[in-house]
Amino acid sequence: MKELLTSDIYQIRSSYMLDDISYKTLLQLYQPIMGMEAVSLYMTLYSELDQITLTKSPSLISRLCKMTGFSLNELSQSLSKLEAIGLMSSYKKKSQENRFLFDLKMPYLPHEFLNHPILNDLLQKRLKDEYKKTVSVFKVYNVNLDHYQDISANFTDVFDVHYQGKEVLKEKSYKQKIHKAFEDEYDLSLFYQGIENLQLSKKMFTKEDEQLIQRMGLLYKINALDMQNLVKQSVVQGHLGKRLFSRNCQQYYDLKMPEKFENIFHKQSPLLHEQTGKSSLDKHIYYLENISPYDLLKDKIGGKEPLKRDLQVIESLLTTLELEPGVINVLIETTLEKCNQSLPKSFMEALGSQWKRKKIQTVKEAIDEGKAYLKYQGKQNASWDEYTKEFNIVSHDQKQEDIDEDALALLQQYD
Known part of the structure; x- marks a missing residue:
């Protein structure tokens, strides 16, 4: 959008009428991405349309500034956002440099928006934890039609077409919902x-x-x-x-893609505790509290670089759920044990979300939750002493390559 002047002239047109679902889509789906200023401007422009012709007579830009309370700069920014996201196209008259036409476009339908690979991705990143709640606003109750019989009337049951007479039934011309690609x-x-x-x-x-x-x-x-x-x-x-x-x-x-998430992967708990106990459990808790998720994954595969896919899963948990790195470490070990040494994103997100709701903040709390989860899944619970004896857990004071043995023993203790 070029820089506007208060003396410029604008006119509005549209090809459709806004319905209730369109207003809801604008407020719930578009607004988190564009901001309320751009949505407010869109609705203001639409409100100026004649509801019969869907056009507006020419007016000065100064009127639009007074209507919205925007400065010229704020107005230009909001117009640019509407153009960029596909809700409006702007045209300048060739014979008059100061005359503009604002062509309003139809918002996407909710399912179109949520299936759009770019808009939906932007919405998820902006809303984070609130995304699912927002999407649920547009969910429709689905009925299993296998238990119902279709008794709808057919066309010929209702209408009678007379090609030779004056009262020929004509096909309805439905409005075409147009939006900018x-x-x-x-x-x-x-x-x-x-x-x-x-x-x-x-x-x-x-x-x-x-x-x-x-x-x-x-x-x-x-x-x-x-x-x-x-x-x-x-x-x-x-x-x-x-x-x-x-x-x-x-x-x-x-x-x-630059490795811009490296600092996240290397993040450790802000409170690094002193090693207080001498049992294998105390030493393993201390280990998980003082190692980053990145280094833990590296330990699990013998010092090699973790797979980018695994790092992306951990990055998502750290940034979206904002779990403590020590808690993430317990989640990693629990998942590896439960899922045959793999890190499925869906499993980790589901279990991580549960821990977030329960406000799990320490390694000890996470270990207790991991044990409770695996016990709930039907596994037999056992005491720490029984597992230390069975698996011969070694001390974390030993060399680094022995650490995985201790971690494995703790995971077995979850069972």
């Missing part, structure tokens, strides 16, 4: 330049393929030149392999 921001013309050198042709790609390329390009910030190579790697028997292409884009992002 978010994917249009990715320029495919640059992508298509030079693909012949890679033995690719524009005719190979369908409209659906192009939309996927645009979405992946925006989501993973892939430039046109790199995109050409990624598409080339993803062509199978003359067609774009969508799953292979998505996986290649993810791998591209992983390789290009």
Whole structure:
């Protein structure tokens, strides 16, 4: 949006009427991303429309400033947000530099928004713990229709069409809900330049393929030149392999993405406790309180670098649930024991969320919860002394390679 002046003239038009679900979508889904100023401006613009013609007579920008209480700079910023997210397009009249047309677009329907790979991802990152509660607002009660009989009337049961008479039944012309395509921001013309050198042709790609390329390009910030190579790697028997292409884009992002989360992985508990007891349990608690999740994962695989996928799971727990690193360490060991030495994201998030709700903040509390969980799952509980005897747990004063033996014994004690 160019810089506006109070003497500029604007006019509004739209192609639809806003309904209740549109208002709800704007407030619950769009507002967390854009902010209330942009949503307020959108509703103000819509309120000025004539409800019959869905247009507005020309007015000065100064009127809009007075209506909203925005300065010119604030107004321009909010208009730019509406344009960027696809709720509005702005046009300048060629013969009059100071005359603008604001074309309001239809908000996405809730299911369209929540299935959008970019908007939904932004909403999750902004809302964090509140995301599920917000999504539940739009859930519809689903009925199992297997237990019902369809008794709906057919078209011919209600309407009688007379082609020769004057009262010919005409098909209703339903309003078309128009919204600006978010994917249009990715320029495919640059992508298509030079693909012949890679033995690719524009005719190979369908409209659906192009939309996927645009979405992946925006989501993973892939430039046109790199995109050409990624598409080339993803062509199978003359067609774009969508799953292979998505996986290649993810791998591209992983390789290009700077290790900006390293400080999170290396984070330790703010309260590093002194070693107070001499039992193997006390020593293991001290160990988990004084090692970072990153180093713990490294210990588990013999000093090698942890997999990026595992680090991403831990990063998500540390940033989204904000669990203490020591508690995360117990969660890691509990998951490894329960899930055959793997770290499934869904399992860790579910158990981690439960611990967050229970306000688990110390390693000792987490160990007790881990034991209670595994016991609830039907495993036999045993005393610490029994397991130290059975598995011959060694002291943490021994060399580093013995640490995993002690950790394993503690996990067995959870059982």
